[in-house]
Amino acid sequence: MSRPAAAIVNVRxxxxxxxxxxxxxxxxxxxxxxxxxxxxxxxxxxEAVFCLGDMGGxxxxxxxxxxxxxxxxxxxxQGNYDESLASGREDCGCGYTDPRDNHFARIxxxxxxxxxxxxxxxWLGSLPRHCRVQLGGSSVLMCHGSPRRVNEFLWESTTPxxxxxxxxxxxxxxxxxxxxxxxxxxxxxxxxxxxVNVGAIGRPENDGSPRVWYALLTADAELEVEFVPVRYDHSxxxxxxxxxxxxxxxxxxVRTGWWTTCLESLPARERARGRF
Amino acid sequence: xxxxxxxxxxxxxxxxxxxxxxxxxxxVQVTGTWCNLQCVHCLNASGPRDPWLKxxxxxxxxHAIRESEALGxxxxxxxxxxxxxxxxxxxxxxxxxxxxxxxxxxxxxAISEATVAALASLARGAPYSLEIRVSLDDxxxxxxxxxxxxxxxxxxxxxxxxxxxxxxxxxxxxxxxPGGEGQVGPGLYGRLRDFLVDLGIDKPRVKILPLFPxxxxxxxGGDLLSxxxxxxxDRGQLxxxxxxxxxxxxxxxxxxxAGLPGARLSAGDLEESFRPVPLFHxxxxxxxxxxxxxxxx
Ligand code: SF4
Numbered sequence: 036m037s038r039p040a041a042a043i044v045n046v047r048x049x050x051x052x053x054x055x056x057x058x059x060x061x062x063x064x065x066x067x068x069x070x071x072x073x074x075x076x077x078x079x080x081x082e083a084v085f086c087l088g089d090m091g092g093x094x095x096x097x098x099x100x101x102x103x104x105x106x107x108x109x110x111x112x113q114g115n116y117d118e119s120l121a122s123g124r125e126d127c128g129c130g131y132t133d134p135r136d137n138h139f140a141r142i143x144x145x146x147x148x149x150x151x152x153x154x155x156x157x158w159l160g161s162l163p164r165h166c167r168v169q170l171g172g173s174s175v176l177m178c179h180g181s182p183r184r185v186n187e188f189l190w191e192s193t194t195p196x197x198x199x200x201x202x203x204x205x206x207x208x209x210x211x212x213x214x215x216x217x218x219x220x221x222x223x224x225x226x227x228x229x230x231v232n233v234g235a236i237g238r239p240e241n242d243g244s245p246r247v248w249y250a251l252l253t254a255d256a257e258l259e260v261e262f263v264p265v266r267y268d269h270s271x272x273x274x275x276x277x278x279x280x281x282x283x284x285x286x287x288x289v290r291t292g293w294w295t296t297c298l299e300s301l302p303a304r305e306r307a308r309g310r311f
Numbered sequence: 312x313x314x315x316x317x318x319x320x321x322x323x324x325x326x327x328x329x330x331x332x333x334x335x336x337x338x339v340q341v342t343g344t345w346c347n348l349q350c351v352h353c354l355n356a357s358g359p360r361d362p363w364l365k366x367x368x369x370x371x372x373x374h375a376i377r378e379s380e381a382l383g384x385x386x387x388x389x390x391x392x393x394x395x396x397x398x399x400x401x402x403x404x405x406x407x408x409x410x411x412x413x414x415x416x417x418x419x420x421a422i423s424e425a426t427v428a429a430l431a432s433l434a435r436g437a438p439y440s441l442e443i444r445v446s447l448d449d450x451x452x453x454x455x456x457x458x459x460x461x462x463x464x465x466x467x468x469x470x471x472x473x474x475x476x477x478x479x480x481x482x483x484x485x486x487x488x489p490g491g492e493g494q495v496g497p498g499l500y501g502r503l504r505d506f507l508v509d510l511g512i513d514k515p516r517v518k519i520l521p522l523f524p525x526x527x528x529x530x531x532g533g534d535l536l537s538x539x540x541x542x543x544x545d546r547g548q549l550x551x552x553x554x555x556x557x558x559x560x561x562x563x564x565x566x567x568x569a570g571l572p573g574a575r576l577s578a579g580d581l582e583e584s585f586r587p588v589p590l591f592h593x594x595x596x597x598x599x600x601x602x603x604x605x606x607x608x
Contacts, residue, residue, distance in 0.1 A: 131608070132518075132603075132604060132608050133517075133518070133608065134500045134519070135500070135504075183333065188608075190440075192412060192439055192440040193385070193386060193412040193439060193440050194385075195380070195384065195385065195386075195410060195411040195412065195438075195439060197380045197381065197382075197383050197384060197410060197411065198383045198384065198385050198411070200383065201382075201383030202383075298514075299516065299517075299608065300608050302412065302440040302442070302607075303434070303440045303441065303442050303479065303480045304440045305440075306480055306514055306516070307478065307480055307514070309514075311513070311514060
């Protein structure tokens with residue numbers, strides 16, 4: 036695999052200004068959803084497409100996502116999974132503390148580590164952690180978990196406004212975009228700042244539907260935040276997962292839209308919405 | 312007593328220290344060490360008589376919550392002792408929930424059906440998640456009650472059932488090998504999950520905690536941490552790098568050591584306590600070795 040063009044990965048010093056951007060996170064080796072997402076974003080005239088990290092894990096054939104990121108000129112950040120793979124760490128660094136979560140995380144990580152080429156690992160290691168762009172009049176800061184920690188979970192029900200005010204102030208941003216939890220949400224503070232967790236495209240969001248989501252942000256008179264559902268060939272993905280010997284629990288999630296693993300990190304409110 | 316307890320500086324002590332990285336978690340030791348049970352492994356030796364650490368008045372708690380909200384707290388935890396012995400626990404949970412997601416740690420022995428209904432109503436109306444963590448050390452009543460006291464199992468299980476029936480999803484917290492028998496082991500997690508599923512709880516949540524050489528088991532403490540042992544370890548991972556505890560007598564480093572003079576970081580001001588923590592206690596070795604956190608996840 037040839038090295039990706041520098042322009043694709045170099046978002047270390049972006050001063051770019053946009054009117055409409057598409058942002059997603061958590062690809063989790065789901066090349067089919069990635070392809071469908073990039074296509075959808077282009078169709079909706081996104082001027083740039085950003086990925087907030089975690090290219091691998093969970094799904095089959097991790098190396099299949101890299102050519103798509105490159106061909107789609109996706110501006111990518113490094114997630115905790117990417118960092119772990121690139122540095123040869125023993126675990127995914129997801130920050131789970133629960134034995135069941137960790138059991139499945141270990142299986143997924145071992146598979147992904149073994150099936151990601153050295154070249155792609157090196158590429159993951161070259162990605163930046165943060166990215167700042169101008170969207171209309173707003174200064175937008177993108178990160179993986181939170182601006183202060185790559186594997187911090189910002190769930191809707193456990194992220195208080197006081198913390199958000201502190202993050203906006205400490206990081207001099209009007210808009211913060213993050214992922215890592217796998218479930219999208221958006222909150223606008225009275226001061227006009229926005230926190231958008233863009234969710235994940237690699238795995239459905241525990242709502243009983245196999246579709247996945249990305250975020251489209253448009254700078255009009257006001258900032259417009261739209262979550263866009265993406266349908267893709269999830270049956271084929273599930274079959275590929277089965278063929279690769281990944282845990283049947285993973286494929287079940289892809290087929291049904293209900294999470295069967297990584298449940299223990301969910302706060303009460305988000306957990307209550309799911310089936311398990 | 313409390314006026315005479317010195318506030319220790321990490322610098323100038325013979326102990327290694329943990330840095331203050333950021334303020335994420337406020338712990339409120341709302342009932343001090345006042346508890347309706349007297350578990351043999353209690354990490355702060357709580358009990359029904361003469362608590363060595365007094366409960367907090369409601370105004371002190373409200374002040375701490377206001378202070379922590381202004382400082383950008385991420386989550387709030389109520390502990391003790393048994394928090395549900397505090398006369399104002401429900402309104403205080405309401406105040407906390409208006410500021411941040413809130414967890415209350417309980418043995419489940421003093422929670423009535425009416426209290427569970429009130430908690431469910433609080434949870435529904437709050438902007439953030441309310442978590443109820445109920446301690447249960449074994450699926451076997453006898454083994455559990457051997458460490459937690461007679462009748463503790465039945466009352467905790469009743470509370471777990473009631474919480475579930477009201478749509479709250481309790482986290483069941485167990486201490487590994489609480490009786491020090493060395494025979495509980497890693498199967499405890501699975502046994503508790505299966506037990507909850509058998510009770511009809513379709514979203515079982517379990518947290519396992521290690522045994523700490525503190526409180527009633529302080530005598531088991533051995534070594535202390537040293538600079539040598541900690542060489543190369545990221546001390547910012549210790550929970551005292553991100554948490555502070557408001558308890559009688561001041562602000563302390565962590566919920567395990569709250570009330571101990573060596574863990575006291577300020578006389579009451581939260582921000583003043585944002586400084587390095589001396590790792591002076593054998594319990595610090597357990598944190599270092601297990602990577603545990605007292606938070607939910
Ligand atoms: S017991 Fe653990 S959390 Fe408390 S001061 Fe020691 S290392 Fe920190």
